[in-house]
Amino acid sequence: MENTITVYLEQENGERIPLETPTDMGLSIMEVLKANEFDVPAICGGMAICATCHVEVLESGELPEPSDDEAYMLESLPHATERSRLSCQLKAKPELDGLVVRLMPEA
Amino acid sequence: MITTDICIVGAGPVGLFAVFEAGLLKMRCHLVDALPAVGGQLSEIYPKKPIYDIPGFPEVLAGDLVKNLEQQIAPFHPTFTLGERVEELQKQEDGSFIVLTSEGTQIACKVVVIAGGLGSFEPRKPAVENLEQFEGKGVAYMVKDPETFRDKKVVLAGGGDSALDWTIFLANVAEELTLVHRGTTFRGAPESAEKVLSLAEEGKINLMLKSNVVEVQGNGKLNAVSVLVDNNANQKLDVDYFIPLFGLVPKLGPLENWGLELDKNAIVVNTTDYSTNIPGVYAIGDINTYPGKLKLILCGFHEAALMAQSAYNIIYPDKKFVLKYTTVNGIQELA
Ligand SMILES: Cc1cc2nc3c(=O)[nH]c(=O)nc-3n(C[C@H](O)[C@H](O)[C@H](O)COP(=O)(O)OP(=O)(O)OC[C@H]3O[C@@H](n4cnc5c(N)ncnc54)[C@H](O)[C@@H]3O)c2cc1C
Ligand code: FES
Numbered sequence: 054m055e056n057t058i059t060v061y062l063e064q065e066n067g068e069r070i071p072l073e074t075p076t077d078m079g080l081s082i083m084e085v086l087k088a089n090e091f092d093v094p095a096i097c098g099g100m101a102i103c104a105t106c107h108v109e110v111l112e113s114g115e116l117p118e119p120s121d122d123e124a125y126m127l128e129s130l131p132h133a134t135e136r137s138r139l140s141c142q143l144k145a146k147p148e149l150d151g152l153v154v155r156l157m158p159e160a
Numbered sequence: 161m162i163t164t165d166i167c168i169v170g171a172g173p174v175g176l177f178a179v180f181e182a183g184l185l186k187m188r189c190h191l192v193d194a195l196p197a198v199g200g201q202l203s204e205i206y207p208k209k210p211i212y213d214i215p216g217f218p219e220v221l222a223g224d225l226v227k228n229l230e231q232q233i234a235p236f237h238p239t240f241t242l243g244e245r246v247e248e249l250q251k252q253e254d255g256s257f258i259v260l261t262s263e264g265t266q267i268a269c270k271v272v273v274i275a276g277g278l279g280s281f282e283p284r285k286p287a288v289e290n291l292e293q294f295e296g297k298g299v300a301y302m303v304k305d306p307e308t309f310r311d312k313k314v315v316l317a318g319g320g321d322s323a324l325d326w327t328i329f330l331a332n333v334a335e336e337l338t339l340v341h342r343g344t345t346f347r348g349a350p351e352s353a354e355k356v357l358s359l360a361e362e363g364k365i366n367l368m369l370k371s372n373v374v375e376v377q378g379n380g381k382l383n384a385v386s387v388l389v390d391n392n393a394n395q396k397l398d399v400d401y402f403i404p405l406f407g408l409v410p411k412l413g414p415l416e417n418w419g420l421e422l423d424k425n426a427i428v429v430n431t432t433d434y435s436t437n438i439p440g441v442y443a444i445g446d447i448n449t450y451p452g453k454l455k456l457i458l459c460g461f462h463e464a465a466l467m468a469q470s471a472y473n474i475i476y477p478d479k480k481f482v483l484k485y486t487t488v489n490g491i492q493e494l495a
Contacts, residue, residue: 096278096410102205105409125347129320131286131406133342 058150062091063111069153074145082108082154083141093156099141101126106140107133112153116143132157162239164190165475167259167269169246169415172200174445174460175275176229181468183236183494184486187475190267191238192259194245194280199226201446202457204281204408213458225457235493241265245280247414255440255474271471274420274427274436274443275460278410286317286404289375298382299402303330309401311335315385317373318405319343324352326405331365338366338397340373340387368395376402415447423449433470434463440474442467 056077061069074085083106086093097103101122107130110116116138119127123142127133137157143149166182168175171193179189197203199222202211207223214220220228244261249272251257259267283301285291291299303309303326314334316327319341327339339356346353360367368387374394375386385402387395412425421428421437426449429435434442444467445460453459472481 094278096201097205100206100209103409104407121347125320128341128343128345128347129318129323129407131284131317131342131404 058145058147058152060085060145060149060152060154061112062086062089063153063155074149076145076147078145080145081141082143082145082149082152083139085145086140086156091156093140095141097141101139101142104130104139107157108138108140108154109134109157110136110138110152110154112151114148114151116149161258162190162241162265162267164188164239164267164269166190166271166273166471167192167257167267168273168275169259170200170275170277170445170447171195171198171240171242172275172277172445173202173225173229173457174277174464175200175273176226176233177461178273178275178444178464178467179233179236179238180229181464182471183233183238184484184491185468185472185481186492186494187271187468187471188494189236189238190241190269192241192244192246192261192265192267194243194262194282196243198230198240198242199223200277202226211457213456215458235491237494241267245413249418249438249441251438251440257440270440270475272441273467273471274415274441274447275445275464276412276415276443277446279412279415279425279447280410281408282411282413283404284406284409286373286406288373288404291376291404294376294378294382294402297380298378298400299376299404301404303403306330306333309334312400313398314338314401314403315340315373315397315399316403316405317341319346319348320405320407321348321352322407323405324348324356326403327365328352328355328359331359336366337364338368338399340368340371342370342372344369373402373404426453432466434467435470442471 058074059071063069083095094105096105104126123139127137165187166189168191171191202222210219244263248260256270313336315338317340359365370390372388373385374388377384427443429443429448431450434444436443444463446455
């Protein structure tokens with residue numbers, strides 16, 4: 054469908070769950086995960102100040118650079134890796150088609 | 161032992177406003193919060209952000225709303241236990257309660273109001289082998305009294321503002337101070353980052369970038385940490401204290417074991433008065449759930465008003481509650 058991409062959430066057992074994601078609604082990947090009832094606390098509602106929407110990007114095309122706020126948050130997280138992102142800061146855009154993420158422990 | 165009418169667990173906006181609603185009905189409140197300051201999420205997560213949906217305030221900073229609430233409840237002289245987490249609830253034979261905190265404080269009360277929001281804010285813990293085993297024996301998640309670290313060997317971990325601030329402060333206190341940081345840059349306040357880098361250049365602190373503490377060791381008490389440098393070499397440091405500073409995350413924590421009816425980490429309540437399945441225990445604000453629940457400050461305030469009327473019947477079983485407007489009666493201070 055036009056204006057729709059597929060992003061995948063990788064489960065602990067390696068299974069990748071496809072999530073149909075509209076690109077014309079200004080949704081973030083955090084919102085897409087929540088809308089699909091995955092357990093993302095996202096307590097700050099997408100303001101890059103709680104890090105409870107932390108994901109690791111397993112596969113993607115080119116991703117936008119993190120903003121200073123996002124980079125600051127990621128830098129101060131104990132479990133972050135080179136591939137960590139805050140899912141609330143990744144906007145669902147056509148370039149993200151095929152993105153694969155896994156949820157990271159928040160604490 | 162502290163004795164009061166209502167013990168409020170959580171001093172966020174909803175717990176604070178509950179003091180007002182209870183005070184109008186001449187009920188005294190004692191508040192307990194795990195954080196050292198009142199205000200809950202507003203003080204901890206977003207003190208400088210404006211809120212636009214508080215009736216009568218087209219715009220108010222979260223921190224200012226908390227200050228206003230403190231002013232509004234001052235005539236009712238609430239008392240506080242801050243920096244202590246509520247752990248246990250003991251029901252007494254006469255139907256009253258004793259609330260126990262992590263530091264052993266006891267509060268005797270007739271009604272318990274849980275206004276615990278998202279739960280108590282706990283330190284975010286890194287994945288370090290043996291870490292929990294050494295908590296209180298050299299591993300600390302907070303600097304409560306900097307003097308504890310005087311002339312000691314201290315390792316701090318983290319790359320945020322609190323790690324930078326405490327590195328600067330403890331540089332003059334500790335005998336030897338190491339800051340371990342996973343990244344290569346600091347995005348905290350630029351002045352703090354510069355100061356930390358210059359302390360490292362002057363040899364006053366030991367700065368380990370691209371490094372992670374992976375294990376803590378000791379014999380009853382912490383005496384060493386292992387640091388993985390640049391994902392390959394392991395370096396062992398002799399230390400007295402290890403302080404990981406990675407911010408706070410909310411956890412429901414001990415409330416989970418009180419026998420309350422829960423639904424996905426929230427307490428199920430009856431919407432006529434926000435009572436829980438334990439008589440005399442109410443739950444208001446973000447911590448409760450019911451069909452149509454909205455996690456908004458405004459909704460928590462409403463719940464506090466209904467809770468107070470119901471609690472009145474427990475505290476004054478022989479008196480009939482009559483609604484009075486503050487417009488007519490003003491606010492009668494509690495002595
Ligand atoms: C970034 C952000 C923006 C927001 N913006 C708005 C907005 O514009 N408008 C709005 O209405 N709402 C907003 N909210 C939601 C609002 O902050 C919450 O609805 C509100 O804080 C709930 O208040 P509360 O008193 O129930 O809980 P909290 O504010 O979470 O306070 C609960 C307190 O209880 C303490 N506690 C918990 N368990 C224990 C225990 N066992 N022992 C001791 N203490 C304990 C905690 O330490 C905490 O201080 C926002 C939230 C966030 C994160
Ligand atoms: S939802 Fe809080 S940082 Fe993303």
